[in-house]
Amino acid sequence: MVTYLELFLEFLKIGFIMFGGGYGGIGIYYRVLVEEKKWISEDEFLSIIGIAESTPGPIAINAATWVGYVLKGVPGSIVATLGVIIPCYVVILGIVMSLRPYMDHWMAKAIFRGINAAVLAIILYALIKLANNALIKSGVIDWVSIVIFAAFTVLLLTLKLHPALVIASAALISLLLKLIGV
Numbered sequence: 001m002v003t004y005l006e007l008f009l010e011f012l013k014i015g016f017i018m019f020g021g022g023y024g025g026i027g028i029y030y031r032v033l034v035e036e037k038k039w040i041s042e043d044e045f046l047s048i049i050g051i052a053e054s055t056p057g058p059i060a061i062n063a064a065t066w067v068g069y070v071l072k073g074v075p076g077s078i079v080a081t082l083g084v085i086i087p088c089y090v091v092i093l094g095i096v097m098s099l100r101p102y103m104d105h106w107m108a109k110a111i112f113r114g115i116n117a118a119v120l121a122i123i124l125y126a127l128i129k130l131a132n133n134a135l136i137k138s139g140v141i142d143w144v145s146i147v148i149f150a151a152f153t154v155l156l157l158t159l160k161l162h163p164a165l166v167i168a169s170a171a172l173i174s175l176l177l178k179l180i181g182v
C-alpha cells in the first residue's frame with residue numbers, strides 16, 4: 001500500500017527531473033509508475049495518459065492528479081498534484097531570478113541543446129512503450145488502432161487539427177466501428 005508521504009515524494013522527485021514539459025514526463029511517469037513502483041498497470045497508464053491529454057490543463061499535472069486519485073482517492077490526487085507542481089514552481093522561479101541574464105551565453109545554449117536532445121529521447125521512449133501497448137493487444141496487432149493512429153497522424157501533420165478535435169474524433173470513430181462490429 002502506498003503512503004501519502006511516498007506518493008508525495010515520488011511525484012516531487014518526478015517533478016524535479018521532468019524536463020520538456022508533460023510529454024517529456026510521460027517516459028518518466030511510465031518508468032517510475034509502471035516499471036519501478038508497479039503502482040499501475042500498462043493498461044491503466046495508457047488510459048490515464050489518454051484522459052490527461054483529453055482534459056484541460058497540463059498533461060503532467062492531470063496525470064499526477066489521476067494517479068493520485070487511483071492510488072489514494074481525493075487526498076492522494078491533491079498530494080500527487082502538489083508533489084509534481086512544487087518543483088516546477090521552484091525551478092522556474094530560480095531560472096527567472098538567477099539565470100535569465102545568462103540565457104544567451106554559449107554555455108547555457110550548449111546545456112539546453114543537450115537537455116532538448118535528452119527530452120526528445122524520453123518522449124520517443126514513451127511513444128514506443130505506449131504504441132506497443134495501444135497498437136498490440138495480447139500479442140495481436142490491433143489494426144483498427146493502427147489505422148486510426150496513421151490517419152490522425154497524417155491529419156495532424158497536414159491539416160494542423162486541434163488535439164482536442166483529434167481525440168474526440170478518434171474516440172467517436174472507434175466507438176462507431178465497435179458498434180458495427182469492427
